[in-house]
Amino acid sequence: MKRLAIITSGGDAPGMNAAIRAIVLSCHTKDILCFGFYHGYNGLMEDEYQLLSPEVVRPITQYGGTILKSARCPQMHDDAGVKQVASTLKRHKIDALIVIGGDGSFRGMMALQAFWSGRLIGVPATIDNDLACTDSTIGFATAVNTATQAIDKIRDTANAFERVFIVEVMGRHSGHIAFNVGLATAAERILSFENCPTDDFKHVEHSLIAQIQTQQQNNHSSFVIVLAENLWPEGPQGLKKSLFESAKIESAVCVLGYIQRGGSPSPEDRILATELGIEAVSAALTDSGVMIGKVNGVLTRSCIIRATEQNKPVDQALHSVYKHLTYT
Ligand code: F6P
Numbered sequence: 001m002k003r004l005a006i007i008t009s010g011g012d013a014p015g016m017n018a019a020i021r022a023i024v025l026s027c028h029t030k031d032i033l034c035f036g037f038y039h040g041y042n043g044l045m046e047d048e049y050q051l052l053s054p055e056v057v058r059p060i061t062q063y064g065g066t067i068l069k070s071a072r073c074p075q076m077h078d079d080a081g082v083k084q085v086a087s088t089l090k091r092h093k094i095d096a097l098i099v100i101g102g103d104g105s106f107r108g109m110m111a112l113q114a115f116w117s118g119r120l121i122g123v124p125a126t127i128d129n130d131l132a133c134t135d136s137t138i139g140f141a142t143a144v145n146t147a148t149q150a151i152d153k154i155r156d157t158a159n160a161f162e163r164v165f166i167v168e169v170m171g172r173h174s175g176h177i178a179f180n181v182g183l184a185t186a187a188e189r190i191l192s193f194e195n196c197p198t199d200d201f202k203h204v205e206h207s208l209i210a211q212i213q214t215q216q217q218n219n220h221s222s223f224v225i226v227l228a229e230n231l232w233p234e235g236p237q238g239l240k241k242s243l244f245e246s247a248k249i250e251s252a253v254c255v256l257g258y259i260q261r262g263g264s265p266s267p268e269d270r271i272l273a274t275e276l277g278i279e280a281v282s283a284a285l286t287d288s289g290v291m292i293g294k295v296n297g298v299l300t301r302s303c304i305i306r307a308t309e310q311n312k313p314v315d316q317a318l319h320s321v322y323k324h325l326t327y328t
Contacts, residue, residue, distance in 0.1 A: 013139025
């Protein structure tokens with residue numbers, strides 16, 4: 001293998017830069033020319049790239065975001081867009097493409113397999129941690145830290161004002177962030193896909209009201225609800241409205257949003273990204289259509305289809321722990 005390309009694609013995740021650095025340095029030791037295309041698949045369409053030398057990546061491990069920029073790329077849903085990406089890769093005689101991203105980015109890789117015969121390797125990076133075949137994705141640990149610190153601050157105000165707070169966290173359609181952050185912040189209630197029957201929100205609302213009222217009678221001063229985004233009808237404002245209309249419970253809403261995607265990656269994410277990046281280059285020498293992961297401390301190469309199509313549920317142990325923690 002002589003020429004390798006990298007993109008970072010989809011939602012940026014803290015640790016992407018550490019993965020880029022590891023890949024570039026590993027290519028350097030193997031005498032492989034490394035192309036960094038900008039803005040995810042868009043850069044491959046527009047032929048927008050930079051050759052990545054060790055000098056370019058020296059001071060980047062500690063930074064969030066991605067030096068290669070990122071983007072979503074709807075054109076990857078059409079053959080025309082995928083062919084355009086393939087033609088850029090062929091023109092530059094690229095032997096392997098490493099995609100650092102989440103499930104949408106990996107679906108782009110699968111589409112590319114039909115039009116390009118080079119090697120395709122995925123490195124899982126998303127704050128959502130919603131990919132199978134790896135215990136953790138790059139960025140998840142940092143997002144959990146960031147959201148935990150933010151809610152600790154919110155807790156001070158919640159205590160001071162004896163207030164109910166509804167804090168929405170990211171995760172798209174998975175509850176990994178909600179459950180981990182909810183447990184880490186001793187939230188009185190975690191509302192996520194895994195523990196809320198989406199066909200019976202009224203039931204959830206009634207049990208929540210009962211829990212808040214019992215706690216208020218027992219003089220516990222604050223009540224924090226960690227709510228997974230995209231779960232509740234009309235979001236946190238919808239829940240706030242229901243609590244007031246059904247039980248005259250006042251609450252404050254805080255949507256943590258993109259604060260969870262940014263910031264300096266935690267040491268855990270930097271190290272994971274570095275390990276996965278190095279392994280991705282080794283995999284690109286022999287394999288294709290695989291995602292690099294780390295399962296029970298061991299680096300793995302799994303079929304990209306399995307990694308994206310299998311659901312990774314929130315750890316059952318977290319559910320069990322949470323069930324033992326209610327004050328009511
Ligand atoms: O996948 C990462 C993520 O931050 C999700 O948690 C969130 O639902 C989504 O991306 C937001 O996407 P966008 O950056 O396109 O608004």
